[in-house]
Amino acid sequence: MVRAYDPARPVPADVRDRLLVNALHAPSAGFSQGWGFLVLESAEHRGLFWSVTSEPGEADSWLTGMSAAPMLVVCFSHKDAYLDRYAEADKGWTDREESRWPVPYWDIDTGMAALLMLQTAVDEGLGACFFGVPPEYIPALRSAFGVPEAFCPIGVVSVGYRLPDALSLSLRRGRRGLDEVVHHGRW
Numbered sequence: 001m002v003r004a005y006d007p008a009r010p011v012p013a014d015v016r017d018r019l020l021v022n023a024l025h026a027p028s029a030g031f032s033q034g035w036g037f038l039v040l041e042s043a044e045h046r047g048l049f050w051s052v053t054s055e056p057g058e059a060d061s062w063l064t065g066m067s068a069a070p071m072l073v074v075c076f077s078h079k080d081a082y083l084d085r086y087a088e089a090d091k092g093w094t095d096r097e098e099s100r101w102p103v104p105y106w107d108i109d110t111g112m113a114a115l116l117m118l119q120t121a122v123d124e125g126l127g128a129c130f131f132g133v134p135p136e137y138i139p140a141l142r143s144a145f146g147v148p149e150a151f152c153p154i155g156v157v158s159v160g161y162r163l164p165d166a167l168s169l170s171l172r173r174g175r176r177g178l179d180e181v182v183h184h185g186r187w
């Protein structure tokens with residue numbers, strides 16, 4: 001994850017398009033493809049995003065670095081698309097009962113699409129970061145950009161040419177080892 005960007009270098013249009021096309025090749029349960037992506041590139045649109053998702057006057061180093069990103073892709077999951085898809089004849093869950101779902105596949109699949117964007121950015125020599133939108137800002141985000149209520153922002157991918165940045169303090173935790181998390185044959 002990259003949290004500092006060169007504000008003078010926009011994401012080339014062909015890179016942006018490849019990133020989005022790759023995202024649409026993410027796997028999805030029942031091939032539901034219940035997602036939507038809000039792409040923000042102009043200074044006006046990006047400024048509006050940051051103004052509705054942060055407090056006025058808030059300017060910590062995270063926000064300073066991230067708000068320089070020339071492109072943001074807000075990733076939305078659409079639960080209804082899954083409930084509709086699984087009510088079709090080949091699935092047959094016509095009662096749209098949510099308890100059948102082991103986990104919210106709409107959020108999982110949209111996350112997989114976001115990962116493909118992150119990987120495409122790296123392949124293209126750019127940097128990217130996935131970050132969340134705090135729940136208290138979600139109504140204002142929807143309202144600012146005309147997003148229907150049924151679409152839930154599961155996170156945002158910032159993209160741009162990277163500048164040197166400070167590593168996240170979270171990395172001090174170290175990467176967990178295979179021995180700790182992988183169970184062969186029996187837990």
Ligand SMILES: Cc1cc2nc3c(=O)[nH]c(=O)nc-3n(C[C@H](O)[C@H](O)[C@H](O)COP(=O)(O)O)c2cc1C
Nearest residue numbers: 001002003062129130131132133155168169170171
């Ligand atoms: C679901 C999710 C939410 C995240 N939220 C944030 C965030 O709000 N802010 C941020 O700076 N990084 C966020 N990250 C990035 C993680 O901090 C980062 O992936 C982790 O520290 C490992 O670093 P690496 O991806 O550079 O290896 C998020 C990652 C995931 C998968």
